[in-house]
Amino acid sequence: MKAYNELEARFARLGALEGAIGVLDWDTAVMMPDGAGEARGEQLAVLQGLAHDMLTAAEIADLLERAEAERAGLDALQAANLTEMRRAHSQAGVLPRDLVEASARAGSRCEMIWREARAASDFTMVRDALGEVLALQVRIGEARGAASGLGVYDALLDSHDPGLSCAWLDPAFARVSRELPGLVAEALDAQARRGPVLPLRGPFPVEAQTRLGGKILAALGFDFSRGRFDASLHPFCGGSSGDARVTTRYDESDFKGSLMGLLHEGGHALYEQGRPARWLAQPAGRARGMSLHESQSLLVEHHAGLSREFLEWLAPAAREAFGAEGPEWTPDNLYREFKRVKADFIRVDADEATYPAHVLLRSGLERAMIAGDLRVADLPGAFNEGMKRLLGVDPPDDRRGCLQDIHWYAGIWGYFPTYCVGAMIAAQLYAAATAAVPDIPPSLARGDFAPLRGWLRANIHARASFASTEAIIGDATGEPLDPRHYLAHLRRRYIG
């Protein structure tokens, strides 16, 4: 066990370094003054280079080999950890450090420019920087693919979500693409038949939204002693192991966005806070992959947060937060307002029924850009054309078009599909959870997430990376991932 123990010590150091990177990333988005972007980019590039060195060090290869010889003496968790160590080492080893650092630097730089371009709603400002980011992502995908035998885009998918591939995505996405337009049309019909929703009139002061947000996080069971709650341009969950930091963003004319953003990021945070403490800094103690991570955020946001039951608790809490009253503040009216289907521009504000279209669009576009079939300069046009085709809306400017999401600019490619896969997993998990624990919906009506959180903790969070996504889903739900749960959920909620 000597080699294995030495590996654990080295991976704990690596985990600490990655934690530092996570906190700096959070700071960049939430706290950093504008003029410090370049210096921060350097800091992140250097830390990422060091993490890469640490992970690819020759001593690690040597220790991994010696630890394999000790495998018979390891318990099941240690053995899984050793497998994950090997995976992390070999994944990193295929990337030269200059590529890692160059990519980090290009992403930091481009993200800074994106902030300005987005504010100015001018894609041309960030076009060249995005081109650099893309070129480096292609090099990364090629290097990973050469080692693993995967295609370039598959290699990027796999880096965010081990095992995810176009071979799995293509039929699943095809089925969703096929059924979704009819489903959205039916949902819009059903909505029209139900008559208009009573409008909720603001303003909704940021302070009141923030207080309500804190109350919701507390109801979720978010542990404030191991996390924070702030505002940022783009809602996210970041920080480090043992310090999960969620953000949302505010619009004083509409509190739904901040609330859904917070429920979403709160779901991510529960996963992070629910990973087993003993293994936090170890490879097998990590979240399994981004599809499973997105399933946790979407489950909390859509299945629990948007449930009719939870609105029994939320409606009075919102009335109190905003000093509001009247028939528009009943749980029923809020439920209808929150689940209102409307083809619109912004992905993170999209309703559950039109959301997949946003993801399918981005997945297709990034795949085409990675393949060289779509030039960066042509992105705004292709994006807007896709919005028109898939959702029937025409973004009036880049801010509401291809500049709306941070991902591509920050160097996150091959990630968008995980949102849709996550939605499929969420539906399948929520169905299994409520079947196993019938008390889940009634307790949501009391603002009590404990029964749901307990089921998720045991079946998802605590399993960390000790098994594959496939095995975790199979064990939790009794069957392989199947998009029918997702489509059935949409049909039930939106067509009824």
Place this chain on the structure above:
Amino acid sequence: MKAYNELEARFARLGALEGAIGVLDWDTAVMMPDGAGEARGEQLAVLQGLAHDMLTAAEIADLLERAEAERAGLDALQAANLTEMRRAHSQAGVLPRDLVEASARAGSRCEMIWREARAASDFTMVRDALGEVLALQVRIGEARGAASGLGVYDALLDSHDPGLSCAWLDPAFARVSRELPGLVAEALDAQARRGPVLPLRGPFPVEAQTRLGGKILAALGFDFSRGRFDASLHPFCGGSSGDARVTTRYDESDFKGSLMGLLHEGGHALYEQGRPARWLAQPAGRARGMSLHESQSLLVEHHAGLSREFLEWLAPAAREAFGAEGPEWTPDNLYREFKRVKADFIRVDADEATYPAHVLLRSGLERAMIAGDLRVADLPGAFNEGMKRLLGVDPPDDRRGCLQDIHWYAGIWGYFPTYCVGAMIAAQLYAAATAAVPDIPPSLARGDFAPLRGWLRANIHARASFASTEAIIGDATGEPLDPRHYLAHLRRRYIG
């Protein structure tokens, strides 16, 4: 120049790593949730270990040797930078990495416990953790001393302020110790003769103090695009090169503390923001040492901020911030209130005349602890006895006694004397600045720090570490550092 250029690239990476440490340190004090302390300690320990590795790498020694051979081809700034690189490398080389990491870990841990102990006002809670920190500081001082030929405490002094030694401190501190009691007594007499100050009645809401603070920072010329302003338990200036972050703390019954804290940290920040941009990440581009750094904060706080002139601007700003009026809000009454001499418990809230006593006490105690002449367990008693002896006050609890300052607990030893040396430098610099630029005081009355800032930038900030503290002071003031300026200033202001 090949070796020199390679060194610049390596030191830029090191600078980025140290910047990351600075931001994490800031986060620890300002943002981090309580439960994340242990993980943060690991992060900082690992980063400090990596910085140590980077600085002591064999390649650096080799490059330094080769760069020396190129020295004739370097310009004066490059040559000074090479000298500072050599100094940094040899200083770090004497410390084994396990000692660096152990010290970082012990400091993080002890600081966390100190926060609780301070809240509970119970020194015994943190006693053992402080003992560990001290033992590691002794080892660090011994290792540095063995390499440099300095005594253990001198070696710690030198690590904060190159060139500072007991040999210089002893006669200077002896002179201050000799003259101070009489000076304070005379100041109290003079104050009594002038009759009572009209009291300023609160409450002073934190929001109003924060707004006023922002206005003061703007008047100082603080660049908000390269810095932040927040609140923390202990005021400080931190962050990284190009991202200077100041904090203060608030008491709603008395705004003087937050204001003085902010002026103090604002002075530090002006130094940080005034270092030459081209050299920010290089050893010669750093602030020269902590005495000079403290001179900048004390000059802004006491000489400029507490000047009768500045209060012409501050009085109406404060009236506006607090919606206050009446005869107690005249510049004259504020001046008398702010410079009121009163022997009291808290160092950072102390007036200028009694402040040196706080520093002399701590300097003596830490020197005795380092020498093994005072046991950690006996610190509270010795602290309180010293307060009684030097200031005639008897701290009623540890919170207002030996638990009030973060330094020792965070592993900062051999630092306290720089506050008093800084005060001496500040007085000498302000006398020289106002002699050279007579417009400085009248412009302060208009809230315009530009003339003062311009003089400091040229004579102190821009010189960074391109010369010794001694040379910088000599060039700026035309004479070596002499405590008579400091004593004369106190006499002038407080006895008149």
